[in-house]
Amino acid sequence: xxIVILGAGGMGSRFGLMLKKAGxxxxxxxxxxxxxxxxxxxxxxxxxxxxxxxxxIDIYPIDDVDPDLKADLLIVFTKAMQxxxxxxxxxxxxxxQTKVLCLMNGIGYDDILRKYFDDEQIVLGxxxxxxxxxxxxxxxxxxxxxxxxxxxxxxxxxxxAAKDIVALLDEVGLNGVYEKEIFxxxxxxxxxxxxxxxxxxxxxxxxxxxxxxQASHDLINQLVKEVVDVANAEGVEMDLDEMxxxxxxxxxxxxxxxxxxxxxxxxxxxxRLTEIDYINGxxxxxxxxxxxxxxxxQFLTSLVHTKEQLLGAx
Ligand code: NAD
Numbered sequence: 001x002x003i004v005i006l007g008a009g010g011m012g013s014r015f016g017l018m019l020k021k022a023g024x025x026x027x028x029x030x031x032x033x034x035x036x037x038x039x040x041x042x043x044x045x046x047x048x049x050x051x052x053x054x055x056x057i058d059i060y061p062i063d064d065v066d067p068d069l070k071a072d073l074l075i076v077f078t079k080a081m082q083x084x085x086x087x088x089x090x091x092x093x094x095x096x097q098t099k100v101l102c103l104m105n106g107i108g109y110d111d112i113l114r115k116y117f118d119d120e121q122i123v124l125g126x127x128x129x130x131x132x133x134x135x136x137x138x139x140x141x142x143x144x145x146x147x148x149x150x151x152x153x154x155x156x157x158x159x160x161a162a163k164d165i166v167a168l169l170d171e172v173g174l175n176g177v178y179e180k181e182i183f184x185x186x187x188x189x190x191x192x193x194x195x196x197x198x199x200x201x202x203x204x205x206x207x208x209x210x211x212x213x214q215a216s217h218d219l220i221n222q223l224v225k226e227v228v229d230v231a232n233a234e235g236v237e238m239d240l241d242e243m244x245x246x247x248x249x250x251x252x253x254x255x256x257x258x259x260x261x262x263x264x265x266x267x268x269x270x271x272r273l274t275e276i277d278y279i280n281g282x283x284x285x286x287x288x289x290x291x292x293x294x295x296x297x298q299f300l301t302s303l304v305h306t307k308e309q310l311l312g313a314x
Contacts, residue, residue, distance in 0.1 A: 001025065001168070004071035004093055006086050007078035008035060008059060010131030011103075013139035015075055015174065017044050020055045022172035027069060028059040029090055031082065036061055038137030047140045062089045069093050073165065075101045079266075080278035083109070087116050096121075099161050103127040103147060105193055105262075106278030107186060107286070110152060120158045123165060124182055125149030126189050129174065132265070146175035150182035184238065187231040191243045193279045194227050195220045196250050197263035198300040202307060204268060206260050211251025219296065220247060226294040227283050233290040263304070266313075273313050276304040 003019055005012045008030035019026045030036050036059050043056040060066055071093045078086045083104070094100075094117070101123045102109045113122050129145030147169050151162035162178060169176030179185060196207050199216065210216050221244055228238045251257050263279075266272040280297040287294035 001072045002027070002070060003073045003075065004029060004069065004090075005075045005077060006062070006090060007076060007082070008032075008039065009077065009079070010133045010139050010141075011127075011129070012075070012077035013044050013046065013133075013137075014129060014131040014141050015077065016057055017046055017048075017053065017055050017139070017141070018172050018174055019168075020057050021053075024168075024172065026057060027066075028057055029062045029065060029086070029093075030059060031062045031078075031086065032136070033061070034136040038135075042137065045138055047134060047138070047142075049142055062086050065090055065093060067092060070095055071098045073099050073101060073168075076104065078104075079273075080104060080106055080109075080275040081273060084112060084115075087113075091116075099123055099165065101125070101149065101165060103149070104278075105189065106275055106282055107190055108278060108282040118153070120151075120153035120155055122152040123149050123162050124152060124186070125179070126182075126186050144175075146177055148177045148179040148182060148185050150179055183231075183234075183236045187227060187236055187238055188243065188246060190279060190283065191224050191227050191247050192250060193261075193263075194283055194297060194300075195223050195247050197261045197274075198276060198280055198304050199223075200261050201263045201267050201274065202300070202303050204264070206258055207250040208253040208257025211248070211257065220244075222296045223280070223300065226287065226292070226297050229292045230283050230286050230290060230294065233292045234286065267304070267308060267311065271311055271313050273308055274304055276301050280304075 003026045005016050006029050008028040016026050016028050039059045043054050046053045100117050103125050125148045127147045132140040134140050151158040166176030166178045224243050228240045231238045263274045266274050281301040284294040284298040
């Protein structure tokens with residue numbers, strides 16, 4: 001099986017490294033020149049749970065892909081705002097048989113992918129694996145995780161193909177789970193991302209400090225309520241109290257509370273644009289379509305965009 005990973009940042013490198021180390025046929029496509037140069041020169045050099053792990057792996061710029069390259073499985077791991085351009089630039093690698101796996105944070109990727117692929121090709125999910133970058137070609141990969149996924153296509157062939165992807169992920173240690181309630185799990189993760197990401201970025205704090213500030217709790221509860229209302233209006237059943245408790249787990253200093261969410265790292269640490277439009281912004285957009293008020297999500301989206309502009313993020 002030819003596996004192509006579109007986007008070789010932290011997550012693309014993690015999946016690329018784990019697949020390649022297990023002997024799979026993997027090629028990376030990326031749009032960041034320094035990253036491509038570094039990976040071509042010395043492969044991926046990962047800080048892998050504190051040890052240096054190196055793996056040689058093919059990588060092409062997305063605007064200069066090997067014309068003979070065809071993907072059986074395309075895993076998309078760009079940032080959300082890069083996804084459509086990247087898919088368009090790499091159309092030559094896709095055939096009718098290609099399956100596309102999307103595990104990116106946020107909501108609305110089913111709508112984006114349906115513009116370019118048939119339902120039968122699309123596999124949607126989310127992942128609890130994490131990754132960071134210490135520099136070009138140098139991912140920092142700590143901890144454990146798993147991947148939840150489900151095929152959008154209704155055919156037996158689409159189900160079998162998704163289950164094959166689960167088996168592949170299991171085989172290489174990425175821990176696949178075939179999950180019928182995928183939209184519930186995607187919205188559950190959005191409850192965390194729609195609160196921790198934007199608020200910690202605007203307030204420049206980690207999650208435990210945010211939780212200690214009692215005044216943040218009403219804000220957090222309102223944001224979660226809007227996500228839950230939108231999910232319920234879309235037919236994805238969610239319980240508000242359960243989601244508020246779930247988000248509250250982020251405040252625990254003994255576990256993950258000391259962590260600065262990825263949006264903080266993108267904007268505050270690296271002066272990069274954020275995925276806010278695909279998290280709070282997407283909640284607000286869906287709310288508008290479904291007649292569900294989402295003023296808190298809209299406001300937070302505008303605040304983050306304002307901060308991006310003030311900081312001159314790119
Ligand atoms: P990333 O920013 O590391 O990489 C995404 C793209 O941006 C890659 O093409 C990369 O080469 C490029 N890039 C990275 N740093 C750059 C820089 N300084 N200058 C120019 N280009 C740069 O993103 P990621 O963390 O791999 O996330 C990919 C997707 O997966 C996102 O949708 C994210 O929300 C989701 N996700 C991330 C994690 C995580 O822990 N990182 C966990 C779950 C889901």
